[in-house]
Amino acid sequence: MIVFLEKVRVKTIFSVVDPVRVEPLELCYLKSVLNNMNIESHIIDDMFGFEPPKGLPDIIVLTGYNTAENAIISKSKIYKNKFPDVKIIVGGVHIQENAEYFRVSTIDYVFHSGSLNTFKQLIENIISDNCIPLSRGVDTFKGGDWHIGDKESIYENESIKPDRDFFNKAKSQFKYLNKRNVALIKGSIGCPYNCAFCYCKLLNNRHFIKADYEAMIEEMESIDSDYYWIVDDVLFSSRNDALKFMDIIEKRKSDFKIIGYLRADFICRERDLLKRLRDAGLREVIVGFEATVNDELKAYEKTTNAIDYPLAISLLKENNIDLTALFMVQPDYSVKDFKILNKFIKDNKLDCYTISIMTPIKGTKLYEEMKDSLIDKRAEKYDFLHLVLKPKLPKLIFYALFYSLHIKLLKSVRRLK
Numbered sequence: 001m002i003v004f005l006e007k008v009r010v011k012t013i014f015s016v017v018d019p020v021r022v023e024p025l026e027l028c029y030l031k032s033v034l035n036n037m038n039i040e041s042h043i044i045d046d047m048f049g050f051e052p053p054k055g056l057p058d059i060i061v062l063t064g065y066n067t068a069e070n071a072i073i074s075k076s077k078i079y080k081n082k083f084p085d086v087k088i089i090v091g092g093v094h095i096q097e098n099a100e101y102f103r104v105s106t107i108d109y110v111f112h113s114g115s116l117n118t119f120k121q122l123i124e125n126i127i128s129d130n131c132i133p134l135s136r137g138v139d140t141f142k143g144g145d146w147h148i149g150d151k152e153s154i155y156e157n158e159s160i161k162p163d164r165d166f167f168n169k170a171k172s173q174f175k176y177l178n179k180r181n182v183a184l185i186k187g188s189i190g191c192p193y194n195c196a197f198c199y200c201k202l203l204n205n206r207h208f209i210k211a212d213y214e215a216m217i218e219e220m221e222s223i224d225s226d227y228y229w230i231v232d233d234v235l236f237s238s239r240n241d242a243l244k245f246m247d248i249i250e251k252r253k254s255d256f257k258i259i260g261y262l263r264a265d266f267i268c269r270e271r272d273l274l275k276r277l278r279d280a281g282l283r284e285v286i287v288g289f290e291a292t293v294n295d296e297l298k299a300y301e302k303t304t305n306a307i308d309y310p311l312a313i314s315l316l317k318e319n320n321i322d323l324t325a326l327f328m329v330q331p332d333y334s335v336k337d338f339k340i341l342n343k344f345i346k347d348n349k350l351d352c353y354t355i356s357i358m359t360p361i362k363g364t365k366l367y368e369e370m371k372d373s374l375i376d377k378r379a380e381k382y383d384f385l386h387l388v389l390k391p392k393l394p395k396l397i398f399y400a401l402f403y404s405l406h407i408k409l410l411k412s413v414r415r416l417k
């Protein structure tokens, strides 16, 4: 039995520079499940030159984000033509909330659960040629019809560690801006917050599972890497979380350089912990500021206060912790709105930030509400860099203002490094 595990990526405007390049960690988890079953598998990712090996696969697993929806379906057609007997499974965060779009004739299983145990059961089912489809977590094409599996949630971490072979082979290619040899780490599932625009809170049927810091730190210790990017939506949601995390690192005398997500309200509220966090390894914090005007934040249900933002920025600077600030501009922005954001970036001397165009993601309530106003429904355009809703300004002017916000960023020493 041979399984191909493939990440399907679609290029964006920033693909030329690619300031962030990391391993397809989700496939490393699947590889680990297959290793434990003594099944040969190969990760395919053309971004890093991992091509399909020679030989016939029995199963091909395809994954990709929202922008890759059409590309995944096209890939399944190519593979079915090439290997008519292969079983094709698609899965991943996009598919978890959008299974219906993948029920096409060239796909056999639409995996919409986040559970690795269910993945294992599916593989067992395929191997034993069991004709009874799994009842949960996966839609199965059998006998010319789709059998729709129930939605599935996970209630506790499944304690499976990803296979780090891909990482070890390609780590010199992985980077987060100027930080090299970056390993991805996942601890929690879902998100405890409720921001209106966000997709992540929907995952695992809105059931949030906290990270087990002890297990996470143990895993980090087993990886030979310069940086560890913890991709959980929020590294700590309470003071207690941060204390627990630091206690473990201090007791174990672990030596890490960590990148993680924190909210601005946490940074301001727990400012006395920042020095200790820096000593425990926190080197870069990614903060979703989203907007600098409270009316916008309210509409996003972000529950942060823009008045606190300058303080959060200066606290990080004082503590020598790098910041990536995340902002969104809305399609109905006026010239004045762009100017306000530009001024905020200048006044606060931000040298590292990303600006997205607010984009409703398929699967969210926002997408359903705005469906009739969408001017572009092509999946590839939902990369937060394209207008999919009609702007108030003429398109050309909107894009000119949007890209002019990036000029300072292009000059940023840190990014250029």
Ligand code: B12
Residues within 6 Å of the ligand: 008, 009, 010, 011, 012, 020, 021, 022, 023, 024, 025, 026, 027, 029, 030, 061, 062, 063, 064, 065, 066, 067, 068, 089, 090, 091, 092, 093, 094, 111, 113, 114, 115, 116, 119, 184, 185, 186, 198, 199, 200, 231, 232, 233, 361, 382, 383, 384
């Ligand atoms: C790091 C990251 C990236 C990295 C890539 C990481 C990677 N793994 O390859 C980079 C920076 C390159 C990136 C780029 C983009 N990203 Co991104 N990214 C993330 C982030 C922060 C973490 C993803 C991650 O690696 N998690 C760790 C893995 C192990 O967790 P996981 O994916 O949940 O997988 C688990 C389960 O879900 C399950 N599973 C996952 N896949 C599969 C597949 C199968 C078959 C099975 C059985 C199980 C399974 O098993 C895993 C183990 O538990 C998430 C936010 C988040 N919190 O999830 C956004 C996120 C995934 N990104 C998102 C988006 C939109 C993008 C972009 C399209 C746009 C952009 N501007 O960011 C680009 C696309 C680039 C491209 N060419 O494809 C969206 C996806 C929304 C969607 N519906 O698809 C997310 C959710 C953020 C958001 N805005 O809401 N991203």
